[in-house]
Every structure is written in structure tokens, then in C-alpha cells.
Amino acid sequence: MILVEHLCKHFQIRHHHKNTLGVLQNFFKRDSRTLKAVDDVSFTIARGEMVGYLGPNGAGKSTTLKMLTGLLVPTSGRLEVAGFVPHKDRQAYAARIGAVFGQRSSLWWDLPVIESLELMQHIYKIPSARFSSNLEAFKKLLDLDEFLASPARSLSLGQRMRADLCAALLHDPELLFLDEPTIGLDVVAKERIREFIRQINLERETTIILTTHDLSDVQKLCSRAMIIDHGKLLFDGQLTNLQNQFGGQRRLVVDFEEIPSQLQVRGANLVVQQGSRLTFEIDKQARVPDVIAEISRAYTIRDLSVEEPEIEGTIRRIYEGNLLNKAVDQ
Numbered sequence: 001m002i003l004v005e006h007l008c009k010h011f012q013i014r015h016h017h018k019n020t021l022g023v024l025q026n027f028f029k030r031d032s033r034t035l036k037a038v039d040d041v042s043f044t045i046a047r048g049e050m051v052g053y054l055g056p057n058g059a060g061k062s063t064t065l066k067m068l069t070g071l072l073v074p075t076s077g078r079l080e081v082a083g084f085v086p087h088k089d090r091q092a093y094a095a096r097i098g099a100v101f102g103q104r105s106s107l108w109w110d111l112p113v114i115e116s117l118e119l120m121q122h123i124y125k126i127p128s129a130r131f132s133s134n135l136e137a138f139k140k141l142l143d144l145d146e147f148l149a150s151p152a153r154s155l156s157l158g159q160r161m162r163a164d165l166c167a168a169l170l171h172d173p174e175l176l177f178l179d180e181p182t183i184g185l186d187v188v189a190k191e192r193i194r195e196f197i198r199q200i201n202l203e204r205e206t207t208i209i210l211t212t213h214d215l216s217d218v219q220k221l222c223s224r225a226m227i228i229d230h231g232k233l234l235f236d237g238q239l240t241n242l243q244n245q246f247g248g249q250r251r252l253v254v255d256f257e258e259i260p261s262q263l264q265v266r267g268a269n270l271v272v273q274q275g276s277r278l279t280f281e282i283d284k285q286a287r288v289p290d291v292i293a294e295i296s297r298a299y300t301i302r303d304l305s306v307e308e309p310e311i312e313g314t315i316r317r318i319y320e321g322n323l324l325n326k327a328v329d330q
Contacts (some may be wrong), residue, residue, distance in 0.1 A: 001175065001207050002045040002068070007077035009038040009063050037063040039231035040077075047174070048205040052218035052239075054315065055228040061211050064228065065177055068209070069099060082174055095124060098168035102180030105160055106167050107152035113163045114148040115169065124171035131170060138166040141196050158189035161303040165196060169206075176200070178210045182217055185318075194220055213317055227318070243309060246318050249281040252291060257300040268289050276302075 014032045038060045045051055055061045066072040067079060071087030079086060084093040100106075107116040121131045139145055142162040147155055155163065155169055161181060168176060178197070182190040198221060200206050210222060218239070219226055225242060227235040235242060252268060256276045263270065263278065267286025273281040283293055289308055295301065 001048040001049070001082060002043075002275060003078065003080045004044070004068075004124040005042050005078040007041045007064070008036070008039055008062075008075045009067060009072060009077055011035045011037060012077045018223070036231045038067070038074075038228075041228070041231075041233045043226060043233060043236055045207060047065070047207055048201070050201045050208040052222040053211045053228070054225055059229045060231040062179075063231075065179065065209070065211065066235065066252065069097065079144055080083065093173065095245060096173055097175045097177065097179065098171070098173035099177040100162070100164050100168045100179070100181055102183035105107075105152060105164055107160070107163055108152045110151050112149050112253070113144070113155070116152065116163075117148075117167055119248070120170050126171050131174070134172065135166070135171050138169065139279070141199065142166055142192075157184050158192075159162055160184070161185065161193060164192070169200065172290050173205045173206065174205070175209070178208060178212075180212050180214075181210070182199050182212070182214055190214075190217075197221060227315075237302060240298045243314055244284075246314055250309060251290065252282055253307060254278050254280070254286070254295060254303050255301050255303040256299055260299055263295075263299070265294055267290060 011034070012032045013035050032230065041060075041064065053064070063072065068072050068081065068086060070090045073087045081093070082096055084096070086093050106120075107113060108119065111119075117135065120126070121128075126134075139148075142165065144162060144166060147159050148162070152160060152163070165181070177238075181197070183191050185193065194217065197210075199219075201208055208221075210217060212218060223238055225235070225237070226233060227242075251271075254277070256278065259276045260278065262306050265280060267283045268280035268291045269283075270278055273282050280291070282288060292304065292322055295304075
């Protein structure tokens with residue numbers, strides 16, 4: 001579906017002198033530096049995959065997306081999506097993709113939502129039968145009926161996001177770009193949007209690239225993640241591998257029938273005790289079933305649960321400790 005080989009996007013940043021002499025220098029000498037926004041990035045994405053594309057601000061995420069959508073021309077490298085070169089085949093390519101950007105809307109601000117959707121039908125030349133079928137399906141999945149007659153400017157953020165998702169998918173795109181699709185939404189609205197995205201991916205096999213700062217979106221929707229920083233792709237793989245390599249330790253929370261005294265467990269360290277509830281950090285080399293079995297043999301357990309390290313903590317640890325760059329250097 002997507003083939004990216006040695007993709008680069010470089011910008012020339014001019015330096016402007018500000019003092020009196022510097023103003024004259026600006027006329028005769030143009031000082032500049034090269035900003036490597038995307039630097040030798042390669043990856044492939046198969047049809048029907050849902051991939052999280054992560055990185056801090058300024059890492060190169062938006063520049064990559066702009067090249068993938070055809071808005072920017074690469075400096076060098078190969079980029080092909082569904083048989084198209086995005087910046088060369090913009091009109092034909094645009095009919096095959098959809099995009100939702102959390103900060104911007106594709107709806108006409110003063111028009112009722114339904115009229116914006118009907119305009120989309122004409123823009124994408126969607127046959128009437130397919131338009132009606134998709135609109136009915138999305139009305140049910142996204143609960144649109146309550147605000148279809150309202151102008152976009154009067155919608156809440158959650159309502160606008162649901163309408164934007166509908167607008168982006170009416171023409172059955174093969175590829176959907178999602179940039180911060182749950183930004184600013186409450187917990188209920190976020191879960192509704194996530195469930196819709198999950199369903200579209202499974203039922204229609206829509207390929208989805210998701211960029212977000214809400215890492216719970218990635219954790220709940222994607223099995224694969226790519227991490228970019230300073231223009232370079234530093235990680236591309238399964239989220240579980242990322243957690244295993246860079247994540248914190250799993251925790252085992254155990255409620256005992258009686259308060260244990262001086263409990264020693266191989267492969268685990270006691271970190272918190274609240275009455276008869278003890279929390280252990282499990283060594284990465286240890287097997288959870290072995291730790292549970294050892295505790296169960298020695299004590300009567302009322303309840304227990306295993307807490308996996310949160311992806312937010314893993315990503316934060318990577319950025320703060322520059323762990324991926326260190327791993328690449330090794």
C-alpha cells in the first residue's frame with residue numbers, strides 16, 4: 001500500500017542579520033542553513049494496517065504526512081502510495097485518500113453539516129447510491145442525526161470530529177490520515193471515536209496512519225508504531241517489542257487474606273504495601289506465572305492483578321533518556 005525508501009525533505013533556513021550592519025549584509029550575502037526535517041526515512045505499510053506515527057514536536061511527523069498526502073514534494077527518495085506518486089498525481093490520488101486533522105475542519109463553517117456532506121458528494125463525484133449507503137451507516141455509527149441540521153460553527157468539538165470523520169470517509173478512501181483525532185475530547189467522546197476508527201479499519205480494511213500526542217489512542221488502536229525524532233526513523237515495530245525493550249517493569253498487585261510478614265519472592269521486589277495489599281515490581285527476566293505460583297504456595301490470596309507499564313511512561317522515558325538514539329549508535 002505504502003512504499004517509502006530513503007525519503008528526505010530538507011529546507012533552507014535563511015539567517016537574517018538584525019543590526020544596522022547586518023541589514024546591509026542581508027543585501028549582499030545570504031546566510032542559510034539546511035534543516036533536515038525528514039532525513040533518509042524508509043518503511044512500508046501493508047493494506048489494512050493501522051500504524052501509530054509518533055514523535056515530539058518538530059520531529060518530522062507533519063512533514064512526512066504532508067509528503068504522503070501530496071502537499072509537499074520530497075527533496076529526494078522514493079514515495080509511492082497505492083500505485084500513485086502523491087505530489088505528481090494529486091487529483092487522482094486525492095480521490096483515494098481521506099484526512100482528519102483535529103485542529104482543522106473540512107466542513108463549511110456556516111453551512112448545516114448535511115449540506116457540507118452533500119457538497120463532498122459532488123466534489124468526490126460519489127454515486128448517489130453509495131453516498132446514501134455510507135451516510136446511513138455513518139449516521140448510526142457516529143450518532144449524527146442530532147446535529148446534521150446544525151451549522152458547523154455551533155457544534156461541540158466532539159460533534160465536529162464525528163462529522164469530520166464522516167466527511168473523510170464518504171468516498172470510501174483506501175487510506176485515512178488521522179492527526180490528533182481525539183484532541184480536547186472528554187473520555188466518553190474519545191472512546192466513541194476510537195471504536196468507530198477500529199470498526200472502519202476492521203470492516204472496510206481501510207489503511208490508517210495515526211499521529212497523536214494522546215498515546216492511549218495508539219495503545220488502544222495500533223499494534224505497530226513508528227517513532228521519528230530529528231527527522232530520522234528510530235523505531236518501527238510492534239508496540240509490545242517497544243514495551244519489552246524500553247518499557248518499565250510490570251507490577252503485580254496482590255490482596256492477601258492476612259497481612260504477610262517479610263515476604264520474599266524470587267523475580268519480584270516489594271514496592272508498596274497498604275495493609276494486606278502488596279504491590280511488586282516484576283523483573284523483566286522473570287515469568288509472571290512463576291511469581292504468582294510462588295506467592296500462592298506460601299499465602300492465601302484474595303485477589304490479584306497484573307499492571308502493564310503504560311505506553312506514555314515508555315515514550316517519556318525514551319525521549320528524556322534519548323534511549324532510541326543510544327540504541328541506534330550501539
